[in-house]
Amino acid sequence: MALKHVEEYRDPELSKKLIDRIHTISQTDVRLMEVCGTHTVSIFRSGIRSILPKSISLLSGPGCPVCVTAQGEIDAFIELARNDNVILATFGDLMRVPGTSSSLLKEKADGRDIRVVYSTFDGIQMAKDNPGKSVVFLGVGFETTAPTVAAAIFSARQMNIENFFVYSAHKLVPPALEALTDQENVQVNGFILPGHVSVIIGEAGYQPFFDRHRVPCVITGFEPADILRGISMLVDQIESGSPRLENAYPRAVSHGGNEKAQRLLQDVFEPVDAVWRGIGAIPGSGLKMRGPYVAFDAADHFQIVAKAAPEPKGCACGEILTGGKTPPECPLFRTRCTPMAPVGPCMVSSEGTCAAFYRFHDEE
Amino acid sequence: MCLAIPSKIIRIDDLTATIDVDGVRREASLMLLEDVQVDDWVIVHAGFAIHKIDEKSAKETLDFLREAAELVDRLERDGR
Ligand code: SF4
Secondary structure, eight states: OTTTTTHHHHHHHHHHHHHHHHHHHOOOEEEEEEHHHHHHHHHHHHTTHSSTTTEEEEOSSSHHHHBBOHHHHHHHHHHHHOTTTTEEEEEETTTTTOOSSSOHHHHHHHTOOOOEOOHHHHHHHEEEEEEEETEEEEEEEOOTHHHHHHHHHHHHHTTTTTTTEEOOOOOOOOHHHHHHHHHHTTOSEEEEHHHHHHHHHHHGHHHHHHHHHHOOOEEEOSHHHHHHHHHHHHHHHHTTOOOOESSSSSTTTOOSSOHHHHHHHHHHHEEEEETTTTTTEEEEEEEOGGGGGGGHHHHHHHHOOOEEEETTTTHHOOOOOOTOOOOSSSSBBTTTTTTTSSSHHHHHHHSSHHHHHEEEHOOO | OOOEEEEEEEETTEEEEEETTEEEEEEEOOOOOOOOTTEEEEEEEEEEEEEEHHHHHHHHHHHHHHHHHHHHHHHHHOOO
């Protein structure tokens, strides 16, 4: 069966012309940051980096949820896994992320009950099947994932399931854009905004950020033509000196976003301050359960506090996540740190910048 | 974690849809979406349908891109 609209957006002829267009309009040197792991992978896979004019540098920002999860949070996951009464349910990406002294994969090898799931509802089913145990789902992800976790918590409450919990390490994108733009050492001339975070929060979700900072912003889809369109709109904005908040992915992103998902998010969660790897604490950038849903909060129930923990020695993930360094500038890249034996999360996650460089960037 | 490719809904049972992802059948929750029907194309994330593809703007985007591409052709012809 044809994949709706995908072939059209992968049409090499169309991409070639869009690249020509970018070459024609781009004059000034610009640094554009993508804030989405799926963009990072798609940009590498399609080879877009190498065919852009020299004037355009693409930086990967804090767009990989696993990568921005703080070291202290990884340690908290491991502490939870060591509780004999707990079955830990997690997305697969987190398994190999090194904590301070262990990883979930090592804990599993040591006999802890850790299970990889594809959807939050798998965790609920697990709780039903194991009434004598507590099932803890590790909530890691941005605005795209958080509503799916909210839906699971909402359903667990409706079904009176008392042994399902969530450890919420969710992160919100607009506060991170604020924090990045405020950091003096981060120089970004335009943001390629994430497609599927935007499906949920809509164009409107970025308006307060844009109004304060007036940095060029374009919501961008994932096919090569989508990405090239996003880049070309950013370059247009920069060259004409008129920053705008624009949507280059209207088939998936509406002005107001997915309101049903937003309502569920607001019912179940409230914003809290959260610590991001590489950036530090950002006000209002995390989510915790509110009201009656606090009963499902694993941090509350098991009294787990994420402590400050040092990042892996020599790992430059923090600087890579803020566009300060590229993976080849990390001395451990390809030598001590590979996808088979990752030192930091940016090499673990398939959406991580180091992993993308390793897979798709041979010449460096 | 994102499935960027749209999937087609082939059956709906209450809040669960059966979707077709390039020939493979999977289930997706409809808890996060309003007004969906069989034959709609949706974006699925972590087992949940999160958006119904807007046909009209999908077509408009393509038209826009093709137009932009033609503009480049014209500029090239004009010796720029
Ligand atoms: S290459 Fe490895 S050690 Fe270096 S920044 Fe990336 S993940 Fe960290």
